[in-house]
Amino acid sequence: xxxAPVYVLSVLLxxxxxxxxxxxxxxxxxxxxxFLAVTANAVxxxxxxxxxxxxxxxxLPSYLSLRDLHISTKQPVTIDGRPMxxxxxxxxxxxNTTYSLSGVGDLNSITFFxxxxxxxxxxxxxxxxxxxxxEKKGNEEPGKLxxxxxxxxxxxxxxxxxxxxxxxxxxxxxxxxxxxxxxxREQDLLGMGRAKKWILLADAFDPSHLRNKIVxxxxxxxxxxxxxxxxxVDLYLNGEYAGLYLLTERNEIHPSRVxxxxxxxxxxxxxPDRMEGLPHITLKSGTVLRIHQSGMDESQLESLWQSAERAxxxxxxxxxxxxxxxxxxxxxxxxARKYLVEEIFGNHDGGxxxxxxxxxxxxxxxxxxxxxxxxxxxxxxxxxxxxxxxxVNQPYExxxxxxFGKLYGDPAFYERVTELYRTQCRxxxxxxxxxxxxxxxxxxxxxxxxxxxxxxxxxxxxxxxxIQMYLSGRMEFLDRVWVDKEPYLEVSANFNGRWxxxxxxxxxxxxxxxxxxxxSWYIAGTDERLDESQxxxxxxxxxxxxxxAADEKE
Numbered sequence: 364x365x366x367a368p369v370y371v372l373s374v375l376l377x378x379x380x381x382x383x384x385x386x387x388x389x390x391x392x393x394x395x396x397x398f399l400a401v402t403a404n405a406v407x408x409x410x411x412x413x414x415x416x417x418x419x420x421x422x423l424p425s426y427l428s429l430r431d432l433h434i435s436t437k438q439p440v441t442i443d444g445r446p447m448x449x450x451x452x453x454x455x456x457x458x459n460t461t462y463s464l465s466g467v468g469d470l471n472s473i474t475f476f477x478x479x480x481x482x483x484x485x486x487x488x489x490x491x492x493x494x495x496x497x498e499k500k501g502n503e504e505p506g507k508l509x510x511x512x513x514x515x516x517x518x519x520x521x522x523x524x525x526x527x528x529x530x531x532x533x534x535x536x537x538x539x540x541x542x543x544x545x546x547x548r549e550q551d552l553l554g555m556g557r558a559k560k561w562i563l564l565a566d567a568f569d570p571s572h573l574r575n576k577i578v579x580x581x582x583x584x585x586x587x588x589x590x591x592x593x594x595x596v597d598l599y600l601n602g603e604y605a606g607l608y609l610l611t612e613r614n615e616i617h618p619s620r621v622x623x624x625x626x627x628x629x630x631x632x633x634x635p636d637r638m639e640g641l642p643h644i645t646l647k648s649g650t651v652l653r654i655h656q657s658g659m660d661e662s663q664l665e666s667l668w669q670s671a672e673r674a675x676x677x678x679x680x681x682x683x684x685x686x687x688x689x690x691x692x693x694x695x696x697x698x699a700r701k702y703l704v705e706e707i708f709g710n711h712d713g714g715x716x717x718x719x720x721x722x723x724x725x726x727x728x729x730x731x732x733x734x735x736x737x738x739x740x741x742x743x744x745x746x747x748x749x750x751x752x753x754x755v756n757q758p759y760e761x762x763x764x765x766x767f768g769k770l771y772g773d774p775a776f777y778e779r780v781t782e783l784y785r786t787q788c789r790x791x792x793x794x795x796x797x798x799x800x801x802x803x804x805x806x807x808x809x810x811x812x813x814x815x816x817x818x819x820x821x822x823x824x825x826x827x828x829x830i831q832m833y834l835s836g837r838m839e840f841l842d843r844v845w846v847d848k849e850p851y852l853e854v855s856a857n858f859n860g861r862w863x864x865x866x867x868x869x870x871x872x873x874x875x876x877x878x879x880x881x882x883s884w885y886i887a888g889t890d891e892r893l894d895e896s897q898x899x900x901x902x903x904x905x906x907x908x909x910x911x912a913a914d915e916k917e
Contacts, residue, residue: 396467397435397602398453400427404517405509407485408435410602411473412817419464419473422604422813424483424597426515429475430454440466442473478813480806482518482553484563484596484610485509486526486544493600496527496542500534503527508544510552510596522547529562531637533736537567539606539818543613555592555612556619563598564609569736571826572607572807572814577795578708578735579611584791585783587700589614589621589721589731595807607807607814614719614731616656621731626658627722631733634716646672648765652720659722667692671727675769690775694728699779701729702767703788705755707837710738713755714764740833748829749865749874750836757855757864781845789846792838800831843868852899857887858907870898876907883910 398409398421409432411419423432432453434440439448443462445455456462458477464470488496488504496502503525510519524545528534533541542563549557566572576593583590593611597604612620616629623629630652635645642654644665650672657664674682674689681688705713712718717734720727740748755764756771770776804827811823843849844866854865858877865873873895876884884893887904 395436395438396440396470399433399435400424401431401433402427402515404511404515407509407599408602409599409604412604413470414817417469417471419467419470420816421473421475422597422817423458423475423477424511424515424599425477425479425481425513425810426483426511427477428454429456429458432475436467438466440464476813476816478597478607478810480513481595481597481607481810482513483511483599484608485511485599485602486523487601488526491601497540500528500530508546512553519550519552521550524559530565531634533565533567537565539565539567541565541567541608552610553594553596555594558612558615558617558619560613560615560617562611562613563596564593564611564736565606566609566736567818569741569826570815570821571741571804571823571830572609572811573800573803573823573827573830574708574735574739574741575609575611577800577803577830578704578732578738581708581791581795582700582704582730582732585700585703585787587697587704587730587732588728591620591731591733595810597810597813604813604817606817607810614655614733616721621721623721623723624658625656628657628659628664629655629719629721630657630664631655631720632715632718644668648672650765655719667722667727672766675766680773689770689773692727694723694726695776695779696783697728697730698767698770699776699783700787701732702755702771702780703784704732705764705767706753707788707792707834707841708735708738709740709752709754709833709837710735711754712737714767739830748833749863750833751840751866751871751874753853753864753866757862781848784841784845789838789842792834796831796835796838800827800834803827840866852902854899854902855904856884856906857904867899869900872896872898879907881909882907884908 396411396419400407400409409421411421414420430452434447434449434451436449439446442456442464456475458475461472461474464473486506486508488506490504496504506523506526508519508521508523512518524547527543528540529543530541544561544563546559549559551557552561564575566575572595579590579593591612591614593609596608596610598606598608614629615621616623616625621629633651633653635651638651638653643651644654644661645651646668652668670682670685670687671689671692673684674680674687674692677683719731719733720729755767757768804824807823814820815822844851849868852867852869854867854873856863856865856876876895884895884905885891885908886893887906893905
């Protein structure tokens with residue numbers, strides 16, 4: 364008998380919360396139809412997406428039940444034959460179901476999509492739109508932030524000093540943009556530590572949504588310091604669903620990020636054509652280092668790096684100008700670990716682009732990690748995923764690294780690399796291949812479902828399986844090279860100025876090579892065609908060339 368009054372009181376309180384939430388909002392005049400998500404913690408306005416003419420798609424946050432979704436419009440609408448007005452609940456409707464719609468212009472159907480199991484991040488700009496921000500990289504607006512856990516608990520809220528688009532290839536070639544955020548005050552977002560600056564990675568080129576997360580977590584697990592922490596979130600921009608994003612820490616000198624003395628530096632090697640308006644130095648080798656933060660002036664910074672570069676390039680490892688060995692200038696373990704991360708995950712830009720370095724205790728450290736959406740056999744420049752390949756320790760002119768390629772040839776560095784692979788990297792890699800990849804895939808699968816609908820991308824499940832298969836083959840190959848120390852052959856393939864460094868064991872045949880109409884593979888420096896079906900017993904260079912007319916006739 365005592366439970367009845369408590370139940371009634373609970374119902375009345377819940378109704379009061381919903382009513383109070385609705386009264387705070389006027390019907391939305393900026394859209395013909397909008398919705399209010401009313402929960403005990405907050406009220407959020409949601410906008411629909413018209414992916415196809417006449418089709419109204421509403422993407423619901425993970426935590427939201429349709430009974431808590433209410434109509435926000437001045438004009439009455441009819442959904443599934445039921446008249447609805449401002450404040451009407453959608454409790455009679457089901458997610459992932461299409462209903463008839465009338466009373467909203469040319470819209471004739473409505474579907475409520477919902478992913479599960481993700482935190483939800485709401486961002487609002489001062490203008491109420493994203494057009495200015497997405498028009499040009501660097502354009503920014505102030506705004507507001509609200510972040511909810513997957514259960515709908517409010518994790519953080521506050522003002523934004525700015526939100527702006529970021530990235531290079533992703534900004535230019537994709538509609539799904541990445542963003543930089545600066546909060547008005549430091550906040551701990553989803554347990555990642557207090558800071559103002561955060562990054563939202565769109566992973567627009569990675570249908571799996573896994574690659575950056577996998578590498579960031581792996582690098583931290585094998586002892587590379589200051590690796591960015593990250594969490595997946597469903598992102599809403601001014602109430603409109605924008606997809607599944609990776610909210611990640613920014614690489615910066617900060618007590619909860621790269622926690623070093625500000626008298627040091629944090630730099631990254633980058634492409635020269637991306638440095639306009641950004642502080643940077645250019646070394647004599649042509650390497651461009653973007654200066655993110657530095658307590659040194661440019662001349663000091665350049666002098667230190669030139670010395671390190673001379674030592675790395677020297678046959679004896681000693682800078683002839685200072686008499687210092689590269690081991691006195693570089694932190695060996697961080698460079699070895701960073702090389703392993705780049706090589707294990709097949710990063711085409713390993714040691715070249717988006718590569719961070721910092722200065723601490725008188726030495727240059729490699730790290731933290733950044734930018735792996737093209738790694739792990741994604742959009743492979745070699746046209747087919749190949750596990751038996753070196754990506755980083757090949758000559759720079761063959762898409763290798765100016766520094767890691769040289770260091771790998773040093774016996775002491777090589778021994779440290781192989782030791783760290785056996786003792787630290789391989790156990791983590793094995794767990795990743797056998798279990799962790801599928802756990803990651805399961806985590807994002809339900810959220811990626813909605814993202815895939817919005818952006819019309821490939822199935823993340825298929826990508827997860829492909830990643831697992833590639834890394835399984837990668838581990839088998841690296842075991843033979845770095846654990847069993849089997850002798851191997853190198854076949855350097857040049858096609859259209861791009862190089863692939865295939866690694867074969869005596870008697871192996873080549874993997875499928877890229878083909879071009881009217882071209883054939885030749886042994887470099889000869890007119891001898893390569894028979895790709897034959898086993899290989901010696902190292903060689905091959906090149907893809909146009910077939911002479913006389914050969915075509917034959």
